[in-house]
Amino acid sequence: MMESSYFAFALSVFTGFFAIMNPIANTPVFLGLVEDSPQAQREKIARTACITAFVIVTAFVVLGNVLFSVFGITIPAFKITGGLLLFYVGFEMLQSKKSNVHHQGEHAEVDDGVAISPLAIPILAGPGTIVTAMSHVTSTNLINNAIVIGMFAIMCFLSYLSFRMSNIIVKKLGQNLIIVIGKIMGLVIAIMGTGMVIDGIKLGFLK
Template identity: 30%
Template sequence: MNQSTALFVGTFTTLLAIINPLEAMPVFLKLLANKDRGTHRRVARLSCFYATLLLFFFLVFGTLMLKLFEVPLSMVRIVGGIVLMQIGFSLFMPSGNAGAMAGGPAGKDEDIAFVPLAMPLMFGPGAIATVLGMASQVQRPLEDLLPLGAITAAILATMVVTYLFLAYAGTIVDRIGARGIDAVTRIVGFFVAAMGMGLIFHGLDQAIHDYGLVRP
């Protein structure tokens, strides 16, 4: 598997696991209670659009900021891995607070499309860590356009899948039920934690060599 394919698969699977549309669906349905299907699809489309813009902003300017402040890529991987591990554990052992975000007043559809749907449900610390962690694996971002294109394609594919889950949230929830969503969320949390641990080990390995802590 070449670098571009690995980046696409890694970014797509990790982002999809972090966003976890199955966990977002109950919140989405509660915020849009008593709304028609057309409104559901419009809000799902808006929220995914906002989240996509935020992801691309951090893909471009997040990498530039790291270079500007001379933050080593190894540190990005380590910190990103820690964040992913924390999110993975919280998904694997949910505290029951995930639905609390939907308890407030719904407000306008456009407002809830941005907060809390796009941010922080879709775009949060885990998504930021994933994008920066994957981008950190491109050693020459201004020259290696194909790997960056793979990350871009993975972001778009993730948001398309997320939109489909939200647009048909009512049907999916009726089919698999609350227990099914809980089971899938726990499984996803386990793999997110494992992905985070992998990023940490890659970051530590790179830091050990970059800082000359071991002899070649």
């Protein structure tokens, strides 16, 4: 029974990360940033971006409760604000816009610094990703926290593979299908955001 509960939790976390990070939809962004770079540099940029994103989100997962205490953030307030943020990101994705919250600076100069910004921050480890991670660890145990970190590690690895094979993915799927996938993920994110707002209201006002 406990194992099935952890599996359901892991599946929920993975779905949330996949929707907000969407490795497939991010491949055209990656290509746009590194199109003039040799393959070896592309792989280095992809690897650095994914490792950096993993370190950032893991730090928030591990130190999340401490940050809450230091800044006096309540769980209901976090869920409501985070839910509104996720809904905004998803709504813009449904309109085929790249969210100002989650995607920035796509025309940055092509060098290794691109791996840190905008790839690691905010494309992979943007506010939406951090909100998704912390929403699962604010009041859970160490096993659940480890599951969140593990699921994010898997997502970072999938993102790395997508970046490495970005030319093939875009060529095989086509830009139109990638846009459709992005819209579906946008709907999932908007629904998740609405759910977080409802949970926050229940926690804060309906005790």
